[in-house]
Amino acid sequence: MIVCVTGGKGGPGATVLAANLARxxxxxxxxxxxxxxDPFGGDVxxxxxxxxxxxxxxLLPLLKLERNGVSPEAVAREIQEVRRGLSVLLGSLRxxxxxxxxxxxxxxxxxxxxxxxxxxxxxxxAPESPSLPGLHAADHIVVVARPDLQGALAAxxxxxxxxxxxxxxxxxxxxxxxxxxxxxxLSQALGRPIAATLPELRVAVAVNSRRRARRALAxxxxxxxxxxxxxEQPLAAVQEVAAS
Numbered sequence: 001m002i003v004c005v006t007g008g009k010g011g012p013g014a015t016v017l018a019a020n021l022a023r024x025x026x027x028x029x030x031x032x033x034x035x036x037x038d039p040f041g042g043d044v045x046x047x048x049x050x051x052x053x054x055x056x057x058x059l060l061p062l063l064k065l066e067r068n069g070v071s072p073e074a075v076a077r078e079i080q081e082v083r084r085g086l087s088v089l090l091g092s093l094r095x096x097x098x099x100x101x102x103x104x105x106x107x108x109x110x111x112x113x114x115x116x117x118x119x120x121x122x123x124x125x126a127p128e129s130p131s132l133p134g135l136h137a138a139d140h141i142v143v144v145a146r147p148d149l150q151g152a153l154a155a156x157x158x159x160x161x162x163x164x165x166x167x168x169x170x171x172x173x174x175x176x177x178x179x180x181x182x183x184x185x186l187s188q189a190l191g192r193p194i195a196a197t198l199p200e201l202r203v204a205v206a207v208n209s210r211r212r213a214r215r216a217l218a219x220x221x222x223x224x225x226x227x228x229x230x231x232e233q234p235l236a237a238v239q240e241v242a243a244s
Contacts, residue, residue, distance in 0.1 A: 001112075003118065003140045004120050004140070006124070007158060015042065017144055017173065019044055022034035028225075031117070032085060033079060033111055035059075035091075038091055038122065038124075040129075043093060052082070059090060069106070091121070101130040104137075122134060125161055126157075140224050141162060145171070155186075155190055170195055171194070172196070172197045198213050199213055
């Protein structure tokens with residue numbers, strides 16, 4: 001299964017959500033690979049344990065060495081284990097749009113051969129983004145949005161690029177406990193249910209000490225992993241989490 005996490009603007013929390021989703025999946029019986037495919041420069045490793053990761057391994061050597069096709073074996077060579085059940089393919093800290101152009105789907109499909117679940121950070125979704133074709137490989141697309149006017153407009157722009165791309169869920173981030181009305185307004189503005197609501201997550205490890213966030217992530221992982229999962233299904237479960 002491939003889960004693509006993206007947003008309509010820089011800084012809505014897509015990277016930290018992708019890292020937390022991968023951690024949540026690693027607590028289940030399914031192995032998870034976190035892939036950084038942000039063409040504008042990704043720093044997903046900073047949300048894990050950078051001291052344990054080799055920055056020389058990852059997406060850049062993979063794309064530079066495998067110019068005739070990215071095989072699962074090549075992906076396996078560049079991924080690094082973070083903890084049991086969780087591995088990561090580091091991205092490029094600098095823009096790498098030229099290297100990624102036309103190759104995102106290929107990387108994702110090969111990555112899918114190395115783990116039960118692949119969670120990928122596609123960065124900001126824009127018409128010129130080389131990550132846009134990668135959405136065709138996704139089983140689920142998660143769009144991160146802040147529950148305010150700018151967040152709604154950015155999410156709407158991103159969603160306009162995703163017609164016929166597969167199931168899309170909206171995750172509202174930086175949600176304050178007593179501001180649920182903002183989430184309802186975001187849902188109404190986008191014309192879609194909100195798949196999950198999360199407080200601000202500065203680092204992935206913060207989830208371990210934040211019961212509300214951890215419960216929301218667990219619900220989201222369970223919903224995405226369900227064979228009957230649809231864009232409509234998560235709403236009832238999320239309302240229960242948001243009210244807790």
